[in-house]
Amino acid sequence: MIDLAALRALIAVRDCGSIVAAAHELDFTPSAVSQQIKKLERQSRAPMLERVGRTVILTERGRLLAERGALLLADLEQVENLAIGGAEELRGSLRLATFSTASRGIVAPLLARLRTSAPDLHVTVVEIEPREGVTLIERGGADLALVHDWNSVPLDVPVTVEQHVLLTDEADVLLPWDHHLALRESVSPMDLLRETWVSTPVGSICHEWLIHMFAIHGERPDIRYFDGSYSTHAAMVEHGVAVALVPRLGREALSPRVHVMPVVDPTPRRRVSSLWRASSQDNPARLHVQRELEELFPALP
Numbered sequence: 001m002i003d004l005a006a007l008r009a010l011i012a013v014r015d016c017g018s019i020v021a022a023a024h025e026l027d028f029t030p031s032a033v034s035q036q037i038k039k040l041e042r043q044s045r046a047p048m049l050e051r052v053g054r055t056v057i058l059t060e061r062g063r064l065l066a067e068r069g070a071l072l073l074a075d076l077e078q079v080e081n082l083a084i085g086g087a088e089e090l091r092g093s094l095r096l097a098t099f100s101t102a103s104r105g106i107v108a109p110l111l112a113r114l115r116t117s118a119p120d121l122h123v124t125v126v127e128i129e130p131r132e133g134v135t136l137i138e139r140g141g142a143d144l145a146l147v148h149d150w151n152s153v154p155l156d157v158p159v160t161v162e163q164h165v166l167l168t169d170e171a172d173v174l175l176p177w178d179h180h181l182a183l184r185e186s187v188s189p190m191d192l193l194r195e196t197w198v199s200t201p202v203g204s205i206c207h208e209w210l211i212h213m214f215a216i217h218g219e220r221p222d223i224r225y226f227d228g229s230y231s232t233h234a235a236m237v238e239h240g241v242a243v244a245l246v247p248r249l250g251r252e253a254l255s256p257r258v259h260v261m262p263v264v265d266p267t268p269r270r271r272v273s274s275l276w277r278a279s280s281q282d283n284p285a286r287l288h289v290q291r292e293l294e295e296l297f298p299a300l301p
Contacts, residue, residue: 002043007069008140009036010048014058014066015139025141040065073140074160074279090118094285096125097133097145101230102272105250106146106166106296113292121285130155130205137161137275143286145275150209150268162281163273164290166297169249171206171268174237177257188265189214189221198225198233198242209268210245216266234258 012022013033023030040062041048048062058066098107107125114123128136130147137145138158148169149155157163173187181187193214199221200206207226214221225242227233231252233244238255245268254260274293280286 002069003036003039004073006036006039007065008073009033010040010058010062011066011070011073012139013037013049013056014063015135018055025139074277090121090285090288092285093122093124094144094289095142096123096289097128097136097142098125099130099133099146099148100127100228101247101250102146102148103127103250104252106272106293109296110289110292113296114289117292118285118288121288123289134158134161134275137277140277143276143280143283144289146272147275148205148270148272150205150212150270151266152212153205153208155205157275160278161275162278163275164294165271165273166293167249167272169247169270169272171209171245171247171263171270173261173263174234174244174246174254175259175261176237176240176243177259179243179259181261182259184261186262186264188263189217189219190265192221192243193219195222195243196225196241197221197223198227198236198244199223200228201226204228206245206247209270213245213263213266213268 009022009026009028012025013019016022016025019030019033019037022028023033026033037048044061044065046061047059048065049056050059096107103125111123111125114121126142128145130149133142133145133147134155134157136142138161146166147155173192175182181191184191197210199210207223210221210223225236230244230246233242233246234252234254236242237244238257245263247270249272274290276283276286276290
């Protein structure tokens with residue numbers, strides 16, 4: 001009988017593009033992944049991988065096995081969910097992927113509710129960028145993910161993944177308290193052309209939105225500082241070093257020396273959603289956590 005761990009290793013190599021990347025994804029060593037692939041090759045009496053330059057790709061046999069294997073693992077997940085679906089108590093584990101502001105604004109109160117409603121459910125949480133969260137869900141590395149996408153910067157969610165919009169969040173510009181625009185009711189990107197910005201790292205969705213916000217006016221912001229922590233952004237604003245675009249969800253208490261200014265034309269707005277694999281539709285733990293999320297954030301009109 002085919003080894004499921006070896007099959008997962010082959011699928012990870014296909015999805016990640018290398019043995020090293022697959023090992024990181026599976027939390028294995030590269031040697032362990034190689035051994036799993038060799039196990040499949042011995043069983044099938046055919047090579048699974050071929051080297052192209054410094055990378056490896058799947059052979060035709062390997063590609064077909066990974067393709068059918070992914071369907072098999074999805075079916076197996078459904079069977080496992082049905083087997084435990086009648087359990088009266090929620091036990092076991094649930095892996096939750098989330099982004100930083102959701103960790104403070106959503107996950108913290110969610111975990112507090114779960115301590116009462118599902119005390120025997122072991123929830124683990126990992127912080128990850130939304131695009132990586134989609135991939136993690138698709139590949140089975142997490143059971144549920146919280147993600148966000150901004151207007152005009154949408155996430156690409158595959159058909160094998162279900163999505164439920166929980167809430168809409170907006171972002172404001174943080175200005176030093178004595179900034180010359182601080183008395184305005186709102187500002188537009190054109191009002192901020194000469195400002196120095198601190199932003200999340202290049203490639204993050206929030207950075208892309210900041211670029212987009214100016215690009216629709218044919219301009220580009222002067223971003224000189226990059227940091228993944230909004231607390232750092234607020235500190236730079238407090239000291240008059242830069243201005244920042246910071247979401248409201250999970251925003252920490254700000255210094256009196258920081259002024260919060262709404263933005264228009266456009267208003268930075270993002271959808272916050274939960275994601276899960278369609279094959280885990282009947283997973284009782286996932287269903288329970290999803291219900292708790294929806295009670296925290298009732299359905300949008």
